[in-house]
Amino acid sequence: MTFLAMLKFSQRSGLTRFSSVRAVENFINNGNRDRAIFMKLRRKRVKPIALDDVTIIDDARLRKAITAASLGNAMEWFDFGVYGFVAYALGKVFFPGADPSLQMIAALGTFSVPFLIRPLGGLFFGRLGDKYGRQKILSITIIIMSISTFCIGLIPSYASIGIWAPILLLLAKMAQGFSVGGEYTGASIFVAEYSPDRKRGFMGSWLDFGSIAGFVLGAGIVVLITAVIGEARFLEWGWRLPFFLALPLGMIGLYLRHALEETPAFQQHVDKLEQGDRDGLREGPKVSFKEIATKHWKSLLSCIGLVIATNVTYYMLLTYMPSYLAHNLHYSEDHGVLIIIAIMLGMLFVQPVMGLLSDRFGRRPFVIIGSISLLIFAIPAFMLINSNVLGLIFAGLLILAVILNSFTGVMASSLPAMFPTHIRYSALASAFNISVLVAGLTPTLAAWLVETTNNLYMPAYYLMVVAVIGLITGITMKETANKPLKGATPAASDIGEAREILQEHHDNIEQKIEDIDSEIKRLESQRSNLIDQHPRINE
Known part of the structure; x- marks a missing residue:
């Protein structure tokens, strides 16, 4: 009598409990699934992972990759920093007839509108990044970004050309948004695919170190120029100078990126393809966003x-x-x-520490702790900020900064690990820029909420809602620390670390085998008990 027939007899006789029947059903389903997996592995002729399969990352190449990626990211956030700090000046230059409150909202609105373009840039550069590689696309994005930022400094004022002034400003910001759509995700993938598995959090943290450094540089230049030429001249023409600096910074970033080789993970992906698949690679990725959304929806939600x-x-x-x-x-x-x-200077020191600790304790704890802290301390932080006492204002901002560090310290290492190599750029760029589309509205919405409600604590309530999203994400996301990227072989800093990684991999396999053996014994015991309960099976 087959095991399935035994189950049917047991169900008809009413002698088995529902839980036992369910256990037997699960045993059958698991058995069928395991047999299918076994046959699939046999067909693929999977070979054991050996020491030669562990990628050894060259330290010099790794440092160059991080420098090139971080500088481009600093270029992106240099513009954001400058724009945020001169928003009041841009409002007067490009929207002179509006009320001061509306001037600021309009200037920040121009900052937010390009985020509508970022998903298009993400889709465009994401497909190209999976098709041609990460290095080439990052060289293109930094060119577009530096030129569009430089052009903002060339736009005449509203007094000179009228309505064309804000229109040209908007077009320049949209060009920035299109290029940035592939910039951060490409840079994070670039660093992640170059990094050893045990150091990915620390190495990835330098990417957002570049972001914060870009902000510091932008803000510092604004303060310096204002102090040297005075506020009147700054409003007249001095605000243009920070945007002009984008071009030489972009050229330096382009030089560094152009000199780099392709990432080891992407090169492995290309090397594994057969000639027929190479033709498919030249045609572009075959995985549509619909397939990504259905097969990797959990990773997409965690990313968002x-x-x-x-x-x-x-x-x-x-x-x-x-x-x-x-x-x-x-x-x-x-x-x-x-x-x-x-x-921000304080954040620069904290940022790599967060990344280093995430390699030891994991990424999820920092997301969870940061979200809980944001939920609890958002209102107290704004109470301090609104106190009109310098020391307390600084303390309130510092609370928000440390919370922000807990997110930025792990984001660049967490996101690329959520998707396999062949769709990593496309999937991550799409999900990231859809999310940033929402986040980019923050300055405009916050300003509008405060103006319409006359409630200075609206930004705190805004952050508390976001904290709930972060907490759910931290609880549900998978831990990726110290693990190889999906679709890539393990990566190590040296041969000694490679041996340790290989031993851990084998130990993990042995533990899984022991767990399976234990489960089999438990199910066999449960099977014997079920057989003993039936009067006719043993006849």
């Missing part, structure tokens, strides 16, 4: 949640707060900028 939690906090603190301090709290613009610069 983490990006929203990180970037809303980012834009709230580093883009909106200078205008909030100056316009809503009537705090000296120079003092407000200096406080934010001091906060």
Whole structure:
């Protein structure tokens, strides 16, 4: 009598409990699944992972990759930093007839509108990145980004060309948005695919170190220029100077990126393809976004949640707060900028520490702790910021900065690990830029909420909603620390670490085999008990 027939007899006789029947059904289903997996592995002729299969990452190439990726990211956030700190000036230059409150909202709105273009840039550059490689696409994005930022400094004022001034500003920002759609995701993938598995968190943290450094540089240049030429001349023509610096910075970034080789993970992916598949690679990725959304929907949701939690906090603190301090709290613009610069300098020191600790304790704890902290401390932080006492204002901003570090310290290492190599750029760029589309509205929405409600705590409530999203994400996302990227072989810093990784891999296999053997014994015992309960099976 077959096992399935035994189950049917047992069900008819009423002698088995529902839980036991369910256990037997699961045993049958698992058996069928395991047999299918076994046959699939046999057909593929899977060979054991050997020491030669572990990729040894050259330290010199790794440092060059991180420098090139971080500099491009600093270029991106240099513009965001400058734009946030000169928003009041841009409002007067490009929207002179509006009320001061509307001027700031309009300038920040111009900052937010390009985020509508970022998903298109993400889709475009994502497909190209999976088709031609990461290095080539990152060289293209930094060219577009530096030229479009430079062009902002060339746009005449509203007094000179009328309505064309804000239109040209918007077009330049849209070009930035299109290029940035492939910039951060490409840079994070580039660093992740170059990094050893045990150091991916630390190495990835330098990417957002570049972001914060870009903000510091942008803000510092704004303060320096204003101090040297005075506020009147700054409003007249000095605001253009920071945007002109984008071109030489972009050229340096292009030089560094052009000199780099393709990432080891992507090169492995290409090398494994047969000639027929190479033709398919030249035609572009065969996986549609619909397939990505259906097969990798959990990873997509985790990506979206983490990006929203990180970037809303980012834009709230580093883009909106200078205008909030100056316009809503009537705090000296120079003092407000200096406080934010001091906060960002502190973040630079904390950022790599967060990445280093995430390699030891995992990425998920930092997302969970950061989200809980944001939920609890958002209102107290804004109470301190609204106190009109310099030391307390600094303390409130510092609380938000440390919370932000807990997100940025792990984001660049977490996101690329969520998707396999052949769709990593396409999937991550799509999910990331859809999320940033929401997060990019933060400065505009925060300013609008404060103006319409006259409630200075609306930004805190905004952050609390985002904290809930981050907490759900942290609880549900998979831990990726110290694990190889999906679709790639393990990566190590040296041969000694490679041996350790290989031993851990074999130990993990042995443990899984022991767990399976234990489960088989448990199910066999349960099977014997079920047989003993039936009067006719043993006849």
